[in-house]
Amino acid sequence: MHQQVIHDVTVAYYRYEAARSRALSAQQGLANADAILAASRARLKHGVGTVVELAQATQNRAQANLALVQANGAESDSYLALVSALGISPLSKPTIAALPKRPLPPALGSSVDAIVSDAIARRPDLQGAFALEKANRAKIKAAEAAFMPKIFLSASTSYASGGTSISALPAIGDQSPTVNLNGSRYGGGVFLGVTIPLYDGGMRSAVLMQARNDAESASARLTRTKEEAVRQVVAAQNAVQTSLASHDAAKALVDAAQTSYDAALTAYRNGVGSVTDATIAQSQLLAARNAEVDSYAGALSAAAALALATGTIGSAQ
Template sequence: MAAALLGGCAANAVKLTSGSPSEAWAPNDDASSALLPGDPSDKAEGERQNFGVPGDQAASLITPPPQIKSGEVYELPELIDMAARNNPATRLAWDNARQAALAVGLAEATFLPSISANVIGGAQVWNQPLPVGINGKDSFTTTTEAIVPALALEWLIFDFGQRRAARDVANHNAFAANIEFNGMHQQVIYDVAIAYYRYGAAESRLKAARQTLANSRRIADAADARMARGLGTSVEVAQARQQVAQSNLRVVEAEGVLRDSYQGLLGAMGISPMTRMKVGDVSGRRLPRAIGEPTEAMIANALSQRPDVLAAYSRMKASEAGIRAAEAEFRPKVYLSAIAAGNNASFSAGGLPGIGQEATTAGVLVGVTIPIYSGGIRAAQLEQARTLSRSAATTYQQTQDTAVREIVIAADTLRTALASYHAASELTRAASITYDAALESYRNGLTPITDATVADSGLLDARQAQADAHAASLVAASSLAFALGAMTSREAATRIPAR
């Protein structure tokens, strides 16, 4: 009956969750009541449809923002330093590297003997009935007590290189983990640089939008002045005000993009989105030199220092060592065992005086184990190791191909971005001249107001295109440096060759 009751309680535990896919879950006031029979339909309709969850104040504790100096403007080097100290991705990579290093220590420890100390103690009481009573006793009792301390040694002497292969696996994996740790810092440096330049582009677009708003107001002032002198029309005034409203809308949109870019920068740094700081202006930053096609020497040097390529190569070498470890499982193993023990025992029978005995023993054994049959486990493990090795080799080759492709694409992108910036700069100069001429011509009544508003919009487009091309050139230069494995420090991120 007790077993049936417990079985029923276990089945009732399903009431810890929702009664149906369309019914909200809610915790019970008393968790133990979930084991007792109950009817979920007892809930009110509102409770069954309320998909809110219970709050927990412990989950509301967030990481505080880093200390920001009031009034200080943070440039790219300071932002990179802050990201290196606060980004959780680098801490995770560091923990992975430490775990891989500990695995090396575990593999090396298998070469050493294992020594253990053991103590066994106990007592045994044996009562034997007597066929004839003696001195009023109808049974005979004996008691044996003993304590046996022992020191045991186990040592695997020879295993056809299995432990050495396992150590090689651990060493290669630890090397890969350390490379990936440095590579994660390179990734963080690159991400912060890209987010910084994009924030700068958003700031430049906002500046251009505000300049355009000022230009639109100048056109509106000219339309009001012509209207006051009886030379303009209400349509011209309405068109001018429409242009002001349109320019104001673009300012609002540019402000939203700037806020989004700022959060993107904080996200790349891995710090709290509640952080408030001033970010340096990148609009005056000089652009890198134009480059030609990547050479074979450039690509070979990049492959020799890119973290992802080196890590993939180490993983491949680790998988090859794993094959050797699996092959050694088919071969014999030679081991040595030794033991040193003592025996302290006592024996007493009935009312007779106890008898004590002390003894020591020691021995050394050398043994060989020869694997004969394991139901195919070793063969499956060997095939698994070979499959993993083939996959690691394919991953290494794929990583190389991806790296080469990224270098070529980054170089092409940089050339395109620099050419775009040159063209956008020429367009901005021409659009500025066109706007000034169109505004002056409208003031003098030589051209309609539409020429001025069109020139105003064209100047905005040209300025924003120039800002985007400037940022795109800086982003492309950073991408090329990252693809070449050269984004290794904050100095490398900020040291871009100028034209």
Template sequence: MQPTPGIDPRRAYGLPELIDIAQMQNPQTRIAWQQARQAALTTGMVEATYLPFISANVIGGWQDVSSTLPVTLGSVNQVSSRVEGVSPQVALQWLVFDFGQRDALHKAARHNATAANILFNGTHQKIIHDVTRAYFLYGAARSRVRIAEQNASNARKISAAAQARNDQGRGTTVEVAQGRQLVAQAQFGLVQAQGAERDSYQLLMAAMGVSPLTRISVREPGRRALPASVGTPTEEMIKAALARRPDVLASFSAMKATRSAVGAAEAEFMPKVFLGAVAAGGGASFSATGLPTIGQQASTTGVLLGVTMPLYDGGLRAAQLKKAESLASTSEATFEATRDAAAREIVVAADTLRSALASYRAATALAEAAAVTYDAALGAYESGVGDITAATTAESGLLTARIAQSDAHAASLVAAANLAFVLGAMTSRDVPAALDAR
């Protein structure tokens, strides 16, 4: 496996550029494109059945016959004969009328092609969503590393204060040991955060569909301002979303395709009218032992108009019709289930975003209070009026609060991207635009 070509390791890529790379490199886009192309080719194949079928045929051959004579004539006691000839033909076959069977098959193929095109667009939206989500989670992992680095710095300050107090005769060796333990714990937390950052980087590479050996410098998402809250999805918003969601539209097209297939199965019970024509020429020769060769040239043309009507097939057509009706019923139920699930996803996604924003507000307040507490506890310990337990507790609380704030911020961005996705609006690279949908 080689790194994905065309990526500059010295360049810092933002979210729009990462989405562009994903849409070009991710195998899912190529798979969806080929499926859409296959559906379009199927439509063309059905359209070809409206036209006549013309074929060129050549028939040639010979026949040798040898017979023993009952009486020998001179030195001849048998006679041999040969008949040979070649007949070139041009034939035409044309199904003139089939009670709408080809029309039903054509409609089914067109609906399937529409569904494939919609799913192709849906694949692009899903890739945008997956890359966006992985990008924000990677940003959160990098933020955790910075918080862990700051936590290690704070731990070293407490450890240094404990050592200074001990050197001045105001502290104890127990406090020095506690300070060193705090530094070791902070270093352990930093190593874990760095490992999580590497894991989230690979998840981003996987979402983009590029080689895991590829090295990409990712630009920080920045501290995007978050709104106080978002409103509850209205009935009009849900209807508009259902009208543009790829999975709902594709399911609707599939339902119409199965309905057309029922019409095609019904037409199998009806007669078919066909037209046939042939233009043929031929040359034949006959030769017998001792006789001159006889040759003959001939030509033939003809037009036929016929009707075919199946009378008995052992229940095959009836079974095919029942199967088509069952598939149509299944597709209708699938469409209703897809539509209901989509509406439910929109409501749940909006609730998740509101919860994430509320968590971010609470975590921000907690981080601000924890920072004040830590500064006060460290200052008191350094001045000799506090104890190391209060300082370490405040430092631990500050770490927890900052991580909670960072995670809540990333969760809000991910929830906003998810809401845009379930609304069928994940078409812009400037995500998450759903944050502005009050």
């Protein structure tokens, strides 16, 4: 249960970081829209621009501002979700540290077979299923033993002592007229026996049948738990691989979109490009940055899901 809580808090944190990064991207998008609007005003001032271009640039700036407002709202919502996952009152307004930007690996270092094997050895639900099956197997052996003859051995020891005093006898010489008689005896015994169960009204057979049914149920549960664990691990591993590949593609897209925007804005300022090309490039750059942010957070969330599926989440490794 605690591993699921750790996973939920971790994913909520990654989502908040993604929302915060999207807000920063939207803020940069508004700055880019302001640059296009400034270029449009400058062109109109110098008599080389048109009112239509200025209107398009103004509209683009308004759309960028709307995107920023929506991104800030999404950031607030994700902050509330994270604080709720932590079990903290939203009124306390705790400060959330930023996630250090770290490069992601190109792919997982372990094969899926190795990951599955490690998961089977680590997952608490599988360990519980193994223990339950083992306990039910032991019950079968105990029930079967009730049908077998039983040999017992017992031993005993004894010690006895006694004394007698007889008086009123005539004295003999210097002897007293009293005679004392004392005696003791040790004894011991060893018993070897065999008990053979004959008839108990079917009680032992019923116990054995119940033990076998419980063992079969435990084995079926263990099989289902293994299959579910394998399914979860494979699905999480695929999600991680897909997220890593998506992040690599998104990074390349950001580089290309940034180059396209810079070229479109420069061309528009110099009168060899259109405001439409500049605004389209600016919108595509914002979309590319958001895609990179989402793919980065998605890769981290997928890694958390894989850690939960393998039972390693919350461990020191």
